[in-house]
Amino acid sequence: TQLLEQSPQFLSIQEGENLTVYCNSSSVFSSLQWYRQEPGEGPVLLVTVVTGGEVKKLKRLTFQFGDARKDSSLHITAAQPGDTGLYLCAGEGGSNYKLTFGKGTLLTVNP
């Protein structure tokens, strides 16, 4: 069974601060995805990383996939209240397209 350890589980910060969310596993994933979910909505895909060592930027969000494709991080620069939400990492590891989700990080950015 593939497991993804995501940390921290809760994060409350002030507007303008930086933060990093981590996702770690002992398993290798063919890709790793990051989602953001708001209350009453389903998760929305932010990015997919596929290649070991890959770095992708989405405005103030930077995503990194570890060289061994077992871990990933999400860094947010100068967080804004609109960044508030549940951030989920998910790994895809097999031919059956099933996703393994981390436990999620509930981020609150206070104005």
Next chain:
Amino acid sequence: SAVISQKPSRDICQRGTSLTIQCQVDSQVTMMFWYRQQPGQSLTLIATANQGSEATYESGFVIDKFPISRPNLTFSTLTVSNMSPEDSSIYLCSDTTGSGYTFGSGTRLTVV
């Protein structure tokens, strides 16, 4: 990416009854998935639904409790049967086209 319409968005049900949740996709997709999520927490996969074959259930989930239909490549239903308060949760469907996953907006179920 595909757009999924999920309904109902929420419901309050009596224990012992059943609720069927529907997901309609705006394009044909091979694989659809059903998840359960406690508010503010992560997603747990219930089953994978493929058109033309029986759904594949994850450990801890059985067909008698969560029967799934997949009559065509754009539609699927999940039934939560003989409900108890422990079934209160958010249920989500998802699909993949191989280049990404799309989720429905979820069904918030409360069993009283």
